Amino acid sequence: MSSDSTYYVPEQSKLPIFASLGLFLTVFGLANWLNGAENGPAILFVGFLVFAFVLWSWFNIVITENLQGLNSTQLKRSYVWGMGWFIFSEVMFFAAFFGALFYVRQLALPWLAGEGSHDTATETLLWPGFVAEWPLMQTPDMAANGENAKVFGPDHSMSFAEASSLWTWLPFWNTVVLLTSSITVHFAHTGLKNNNRKQFHLWLGITVFLGVVFLILQAEEYLHAYNDLGLTLSSGIYGTTFFMLTGFHGAHVTLGTFMLLVMFLRAILKGHFKHDDCFGFEAASWYWHFVDVVWLGLFLFVYILG
Amino acid sequence: MAHGPAKGITRWLFTTNHKDIGSMYLWFSFMMFFLGGIFALVIRAELFEPGLQIVEPEFFNQMTTLHGLIMVFGAVMPAFVGLANWMIPMMVGAPDMALPRMNNWSFWILPFAFAMLVSTLFMEGGAPNFGWTFYAPLSTTYAPPSVTFFIFAVHIMGASSIMGAINIIATILNMRAPGMTLMKMPLFVWTWLITAYLLIAVMPVLAGVVTMMLMDIHFGTSFFDAAGGGDPVLFQHVFWFFGHPEVYIMILPAFGIISAIIPTFARKPLFGYASMVYATASIAFLSFIVWAHHMFTVGIPLVGELFFMYATMLIAVPTGVKVFNWITTMFKGSMTFETPMLFSVAFVILFTIGGFSGLMLAIAPADFQYHDTYFVVAHFHYVLVPGAIFSITAAVYYWLPKWCGNMYNELMGKTHFWLAFIGLNLTFFPMHFVGLAGMPRRIPDYALQFADFNMISSCGAFLFGAAQVLFLFNVLRTITVGKKASDEVWENPEGLEWSVPSPAPYHTFSTPPEVR
Ligand SMILES: [Cu+2]
Numbered sequence: 174m175s176s177d178s179t180y181y182v183p184e185q186s187k188l189p190i191f192a193s194l195g196l197f198l199t200v201f202g203l204a205n206w207l208n209g210a211e212n213g214p215a216i217l218f219v220g221f222l223v224f225a226f227v228l229w230s231w232f233n234i235v236i237t238e239n240l241q242g243l244n245s246t247q248l249k250r251s252y253v254w255g256m257g258w259f260i261f262s263e264v265m266f267f268a269a270f271f272g273a274l275f276y277v278r279q280l281a282l283p284w285l286a287g288e289g290s291h292d293t294a295t296e297t298l299l300w301p302g303f304v305a306e307w308p309l310m311q312t313p314d315m316a317a318n319g320e321n322a323k324v325f326g327p328d329h330s331m332s333f334a335e336a337s338s339l340w341t342w343l344p345f346w347n348t349v350v351l352l353t354s355s356i357t358v359h360f361a362h363t364g365l366k367n368n369n370r371k372q373f374h375l376w377l378g379i380t381v382f383l384g385v386v387f388l389i390l391q392a393e394e395y396l397h398a399y400n401d402l403g404l405t406l407s408s409g410i411y412g413t414t415f416f417m418l419t420g421f422h423g424a425h426v427t428l429g430t431f432m433l434l435v436m437f438l439r440a441i442l443k444g445h446f447k448h449d450d451c452f453g454f455e456a457a458s459w460y461w462h463f464v465d466v467v468w469l470g471l472f473l474f475v476y477i478l479g
Numbered sequence: 480m481a482h483g484p485a486k487g488i489t490r491w492l493f494t495t496n497h498k499d500i501g502s503m504y505l506w507f508s509f510m511m512f513f514l515g516g517i518f519a520l521v522i523r524a525e526l527f528e529p530g531l532q533i534v535e536p537e538f539f540n541q542m543t544t545l546h547g548l549i550m551v552f553g554a555v556m557p558a559f560v561g562l563a564n565w566m567i568p569m570m571v572g573a574p575d576m577a578l579p580r581m582n583n584w585s586f587w588i589l590p591f592a593f594a595m596l597v598s599t600l601f602m603e604g605g606a607p608n609f610g611w612t613f614y615a616p617l618s619t620t621y622a623p624p625s626v627t628f629f630i631f632a633v634h635i636m637g638a639s640s641i642m643g644a645i646n647i648i649a650t651i652l653n654m655r656a657p658g659m660t661l662m663k664m665p666l667f668v669w670t671w672l673i674t675a676y677l678l679i680a681v682m683p684v685l686a687g688v689v690t691m692m693l694m695d696i697h698f699g700t701s702f703f704d705a706a707g708g709g710d711p712v713l714f715q716h717v718f719w720f721f722g723h724p725e726v727y728i729m730i731l732p733a734f735g736i737i738s739a740i741i742p743t744f745a746r747k748p749l750f751g752y753a754s755m756v757y758a759t760a761s762i763a764f765l766s767f768i769v770w771a772h773h774m775f776t777v778g779i780p781l782v783g784e785l786f787f788m789y790a791t792m793l794i795a796v797p798t799g800v801k802v803f804n805w806i807t808t809m810f811k812g813s814m815t816f817e818t819p820m821l822f823s824v825a826f827v828i829l830f831t832i833g834g835f836s837g838l839m840l841a842i843a844p845a846d847f848q849y850h851d852t853y854f855v856v857a858h859f860h861y862v863l864v865p866g867a868i869f870s871i872t873a874a875v876y877y878w879l880p881k882w883c884g885n886m887y888n889e890l891m892g893k894t895h896f897w898l899a900f901i902g903l904n905l906t907f908f909p910m911h912f913v914g915l916a917g918m919p920r921r922i923p924d925y926a927l928q929f930a931d932f933n934m935i936s937s938c939g940a941f942l943f944g945a946a947q948v949l950f951l952f953n954v955l956r957t958i959t960v961g962k963k964a965s966d967e968v969w970e971n972p973e974g975l976e977w978s979v980p981s982p983a984p985y986h987t988f989s990t991p992p993e994v995r
Contacts, residue, residue, distance in 0.1 A: 182579055189581070190583070207697045231580075251578055258648055258649075269684045269687030285708065299705075314707065406698050407699030410702070413701050
């Protein structure tokens, strides 16, 4: 079936140019929308449809090619490298936001409160009365204007309060759910490797389910933050870093869950994946492990030490 | 696989062929080079004399911004990717790039991205006017509405770069012909492998920083707003964490090109191949820990100033190794000076000047004087014009006969070289002097004592621009009516690419060659 002698170079393809068009319309529509143009949402919607349809066809074609036996082991290695380096690029994307968090907490806030600036006194001139604390409840602006914090905390914030309340602390359960899902996806992989379809389907299904549970819990957490704690995207740097880090993570969980769901449907409806040929599933599971590792970083730096 | 290209426009729209895609990248880059060049000439025309003559200051700012963005992301980077597309599969003996469809996708994102970026010129409030480094809060609180389009253009060109880099890494690591071990790869392949790694590491950080801007502008976050507990300086840290490796993204492939050309025309093997590889890797590593040398005057702690100063100076060591190796390769060689070699020798000399002014800027206490003056402009143009641009030009002259099968006109090539060489030195050398004397960058007007040098700079700039028109003409003439080139083109050049006919067939190495 697969041979090492020839590397499959596909014929002409309409996919790339339409993928570019779809991507362009999507961001062009979004930019118009954000700038208040009326046609923005429509362009965004059309662009997204084009983009989604092209990606659908693209994956469809790649899967068909593999089923036809066009993919040599060498080509499959290209896919493995591709996915690996893609995940590395995602790691660096999160690194930027983690870097911002560390910088703000360790350097920017103490400086705003006057640390190390004995000769500049910006804090006395610009933000009198500002105190650096984390989670930051009262922003420099509020301190200077004598406003009280609108955010409840720090005992009400998202950070970890005390050991006795661990069992009622939602992020703890989120961690449990996500860590478990990393194990269940591994069980699914073992099942597939051992040609045990039932085990494969069952554990993959459970993983998708756990992904959805995580997202529901996370939505619960956001509602709590917005409704009860006054913690929003615009409530200062604490809300900024909290929602951007957990938000991008949540977006990646959504994508990862969707990928695993597609793999699940391919497995049960089409009988795809063999014990020695399951790159699509493996790629999705690597992505899932990556999302899990990011969460561990979030749990430690945003929640426990938050 | 034994067939040629498709007919008509669909050949280019739907292609999966690395040579087609390489050509599209190169032509796109050439167009952007002229567009960015026109913007530069608007700047130089305004600066020809003191006072405000030609453009409004607001428009001047848009020109400096777009000139930088287009040259960096539209001209230099796509040119190197185009060269990688053409040459890497042929150099490692592969039938094509590892992921041919994604390859075409990486390219076709670019015309859309740059159309969107350039269209901001016609939007309400004008194009981005905050410099190519788009420091917050200039690019957030005080930005024109078109900044949103700029942000998304950066997002999708970043996606293009990442996909291109993934493709190049997969090609190099997975598609080498049997016997082509890593330490037998041509240096152009090595430098691109390391460049691709840098791209994948820092383009997502660039995406991150523009995303933070987007959130600050439209969703009320306070990343770069001190009133909310953020910090505008945070922007500079994240940006330059991308920005410094980015300058190596624009120079490492150039090192590879020069390391291919100098041995051919010195008729000696490259001196110190292994040290070249290690030097490139060290430069790439160091590039991640020097970013704050762009921020010496922003107010960072003394330990920071010292760390970033010494780390930056360390880069001179591996760079010095490279320059030493190129010179030693030429030493006692039987040299001839065809156009690619002229550009390469000029590269070695002028890039070294740019490196030395970089060392001057690396000295933190001295940088307090140089910061944001024309000295900085002189420095990075000496690195980028005779560095990146000259190496790309050299590469085009060196490999064009292989690409199209025809020889370029040598006299016209040499004329191009001398005009460009004189033009660029006239343009940028006086900038050292006005910069040291305190002329600030990015200002459309200047004090009278800078008038003479600015007039020289402007004349040089127009000369340099005219030289590029000659270049375009020479390339077109070569492709259409040039004399037939031999398969080897040069005298005994090294590399698999010279083992195939000229022009290189549409598909090369469908079965991998044996490398001894
Ligand atoms: Cu730098």
